[in-house]
Amino acid sequence: MSAETSSGYIKHHLQNLQVCSTQEGWQFNTSENPTLCKGNLVAFNVDSMFFSLLLGFVFLWMFRRAAKKATTGVPSKFQAFIELIIDFVDTNVKDTFHGKNRMIAPLGLTIFVWVYMMNLMDLIPVDIIPKLAEMMGIPFLKVVPSTDVNVTFAMSISIFILIIFYSIKIKGIGGFTKELTLNPFNHWAAIPINLILEGAALIAKPISLSLRLFGNMYAGELIYILIALMGLYQLPLHFGWSVLHLLVTFLQAFIFMMLTVVYLSLAHEDH
Amino acid sequence: MDFNLTMAGQIIAMIVFVWFTMKNIWPLLDAAIVERQEKIAEGLAAADRSQQDLELAQKNAAETMREAKDKAAELLDQAKKRHAEIVDSAKDDARAEADKIKAGAEAEIEQEVHRAREELRKQVSVLAVAGAEKILQRSIDASAQADILDSLVAEL
Numbered sequence: 001m002s003a004e005t006s007s008g009y010i011k012h013h014l015q016n017l018q019v020c021s022t023q024e025g026w027q028f029n030t031s032e033n034p035t036l037c038k039g040n041l042v043a044f045n046v047d048s049m050f051f052s053l054l055l056g057f058v059f060l061w062m063f064r065r066a067a068k069k070a071t072t073g074v075p076s077k078f079q080a081f082i083e084l085i086i087d088f089v090d091t092n093v094k095d096t097f098h099g100k101n102r103m104i105a106p107l108g109l110t111i112f113v114w115v116y117m118m119n120l121m122d123l124i125p126v127d128i129i130p131k132l133a134e135m136m137g138i139p140f141l142k143v144v145p146s147t148d149v150n151v152t153f154a155m156s157i158s159i160f161i162l163i164i165f166y167s168i169k170i171k172g173i174g175g176f177t178k179e180l181t182l183n184p185f186n187h188w189a190a191i192p193i194n195l196i197l198e199g200a201a202l203i204a205k206p207i208s209l210s211l212r213l214f215g216n217m218y219a220g221e222l223i224y225i226l227i228a229l230m231g232l233y234q235l236p237l238h239f240g241w242s243v244l245h246l247l248v249t250f251l252q253a254f255i256f257m258m259l260t261v262v263y264l265s266l267a268h269e270d271h
Numbered sequence: 272m273d274f275n276l277t278m279a280g281q282i283i284a285m286i287v288f289v290w291f292t293m294k295n296i297w298p299l300l301d302a303a304i305v306e307r308q309e310k311i312a313e314g315l316a317a318a319d320r321s322q323q324d325l326e327l328a329q330k331n332a333a334e335t336m337r338e339a340k341d342k343a344a345e346l347l348d349q350a351k352k353r354h355a356e357i358v359d360s361a362k363d364d365a366r367a368e369a370d371k372i373k374a375g376a377e378a379e380i381e382q383e384v385h386r387a388r389e390e391l392r393k394q395v396s397v398l399a400v401a402g403a404e405k406i407l408q409r410s411i412d413a414s415a416q417a418d419i420l421d422s423l424v425a426e427l
Contacts, residue, residue: 018275020275037275038273039273040275041274041275041276042275042276043275043276043277044275044276044277044280045275045277048277048281049277049280049281049284052281052284053284056284056288059288060288060291060292060296063292063296063300064291064295064296066300067295067296067299067300068299070299070300070302070303071303072303072306072307072310073307073310075303075307079303082300083300083303083304086297086300086301086304087304090301102293103289103293105297105301106289106292106293106296106297107289107292107293109292109296109297110285110288110289110292114288148277149274150274150275150277150278150281151277151278151281153274153278154277154278154279154280154281154282154284154285155281155285157278157282158282158285158286158289
């Protein structure tokens with residue numbers, strides 16, 4: 001335990017390592033002033049970005065290696081494993097998305113593997129990496145990027161932009177506007193109500209997408225931290241929660257991918 | 272729940288990752304999988320085809336075998352028949368030869384008998400004439416009774 005009290009320990013574990021621009025230039029938050037960057041928009045969560053980019057590059061490197069060596073003959077075990085994931089994503093995308101768009105499957109694959117890898121960071125015992133970092137003089141380190149709203153919102157907002165882009169591309173501006181204003185009540189007088197309802201439904205998509213992932217992973221991480229406070233009793237509990245969480249990590253990644261595909265599929269549907 | 276520039280950075284990262292996956296990862300792996308599926312389908316079809324070929328070949332082989340057996344049996348029959356014919360003709364030949372030899376021998380015997388009889392007859396006639404001469408020396412000339420003697424010889 002790095003802090004003296006339980007609440008201090010929890011707070012310490014939930015604090016991002018941040019860097020932000022202040023009046024004295026770019027500054028990291030420190031143990032003395034952990035909330036230096038709180039409320040500052042011009043700030044970076046260094047740990048979230050570092051781990052998510054690291055995992056992203058691991059993903060790209062792994063799959064690129066498999067893609068370069070891809071043989072149409074008997075595949076190596078590594079290639080078979082990668083193809084298993086590709087096939088899993090491809091099957092799900094083909095079942096859900098019936099339009100013609102070469103971007104959906106790669107998007108689904110990237111989201112699924114990336115989110116799953118970020119979620120899996122949760123299985124590393126909560127103290128190992130922050131403790132090592134502390135020895136190297138880094139005061140805070142949150143290792144699970146998907147417990148950071150910035151990360152989950154970044155993904156859902158990218159998807160939201162894609163939804164709007166494809167809605168307009170497929171249905172035209174007129175069609176998209178009609179969908180927002182003349183649904184569910186097809187009458188000119190109901191346009192304001194329709195706009196509110198459809199607008200809320202549209203906005204709810206990215207928000208629910210990102211908050212679902214964030215909430216699940218944040219809660220999971222919090223429970224790991226609470227279990228870690230329990231002394232020796234943590235061992236059986238930790239095992240039980242890890243088993244459960246193993247399912248949660250996969251399920252959340254899968255849901256994120258599937259909902260992305262479903263939303264984009266809806267965007268492609270022309271009534 | 273504080274938002275900051277991390278989000279912008281993550282959006283850029285995500286765009287780059289998705290773009291890279293779309294350009295450099297997905298098409299290669301997908302192509303490999305599809306091509307392998309085709310190969311496997313072709314392989315299975317070829318296996319089916321060769322199975323059919325095998326069955327056909329087996330049928331052909333059985334057919335050929337049966338034909339050969341039939342042919343062999345036929346040849347055997349012919350050979351047996353020919354054998355019997357040869358044996359028969361040999362028997363006939365032998366019999367004919369034997370008959371010929373027998374006939375020759377019989378003719379010879381006949382001739383011999385005839386000659387012996389002729390000899391005998393001559394000797395008998397000579398003997399008879401001699402006897403008669405002896406008888407007639409006492410009575411008459413032999414030449415006067417020659418016609419009677421000749422007729423006697425002819426009767427023998």
